Amino acid sequence: MTVRTGAPRTAVEVPVEDARALRRVLGRFATGVAVVTAMTPHGPRGMTVNSFASVSLDPPLVLFAAARSSSQHGAFARPGPFAVHVLGEDQRAVSARFAAPGLDRFDGQEFVPGEDGTPLLPAALAVLECRAEQVVRAGDHDIVVGRVGRATKAVDGPAVRPLLYYGGSYRKVSDEYDGDIDWSPLLL
Ligand SMILES: Cc1cc2nc3c(=O)[nH]c(=O)nc-3n(C[C@H](O)[C@H](O)[C@H](O)COP(=O)(O)O)c2cc1C
Numbered sequence: 001m002t003v004r005t006g007a008p009r010t011a012v013e014v015p016v017e018d019a020r021a022l023r024r025v026l027g028r029f030a031t032g033v034a035v036v037t038a039m040t041p042h043g044p045r046g047m048t049v050n051s052f053a054s055v056s057l058d059p060p061l062v063l064f065a066a067a068r069s070s071s072q073h074g075a076f077a078r079p080g081p082f083a084v085h086v087l088g089e090d091q092r093a094v095s096a097r098f099a100a101p102g103l104d105r106f107d108g109q110e111f112v113p114g115e116d117g118t119p120l121l122p123a124a125l126a127v128l129e130c131r132a133e134q135v136v137r138a139g140d141h142d143i144v145v146g147r148v149g150r151a152t153k154a155v156d157g158p159a160v161r162p163l164l165y166y167g168g169s170y171r172k173v174s175d176e177y178d179g180d181i182d183w184s185p186l187l188l
Pocket of ligand 1: 033046047048049050051052064065066067068069070071072095098099100101102165
C-alpha cells in the first residue's frame, strides 16, 4: 500500500515482522559511528556501534545497545568501565575493523590504557570514559547505561568531521545550512 505523506514523498508500509525490511526503515535515521572498548581478563575488546546516544547531563549518562548474540556482548553487559570513541570521517577502517566477525580486533591496533585500564584508541573526535551503571534487557539487545567519568574531544578545526552511517552506508557531512531557518511561513 502506498500512503501520501504531507511532504511530496510517497511512502510504503513494511511489515515489522520482516527484520530486513524494518532495518531498512530504521536506517533512515542517520547516526554517527562509535567504537566501544573494554578491558577483560582475556584482553582488550571492542565493537563498532551506532546505537550510542547521550542520555543525561546531570548526572552525565550515555547509552548504547549491545546485541546479545555478539561475541563482544559479555565484555560490555556487566558493571564496569568502558570507553566510547566517536569516529571521524577518516576512520572508516577503524569502524570496519571493530565490526569484523572472527578477527582479533586489537591485533596491530594502537591503544593506550586509560586510568582504569580501559583501552583507549587514538584519533577519535571524542572519547568518553564511562562506568556501566545499568544493563537493561531489551529484546535481542542489552542497553548499557554508563556514567561518564572523563570526557575528551579533539580540538575544534577543519579536521573535526564525523563519520556518519545512513541507509546501511558510511557517509560524510557534505553541507551545512547557511544562516537561520526562515520561520516566516509559520508567523501569521
Ligand atoms: C556502523 C555499524 C554500527 C553497528 N552498531 C551496532 C550496535 O549498535 N550494537 C551492536 O551490538 N552491534 C552493532 N554493530 C555490529 C557490531 O559492530 C558487529 O556485529 C560485531 O562487532 C560483530 O562481531 P561479532 O560477530 O563477533 O559479534 C554495528 C556495525 C556497524 C558496521
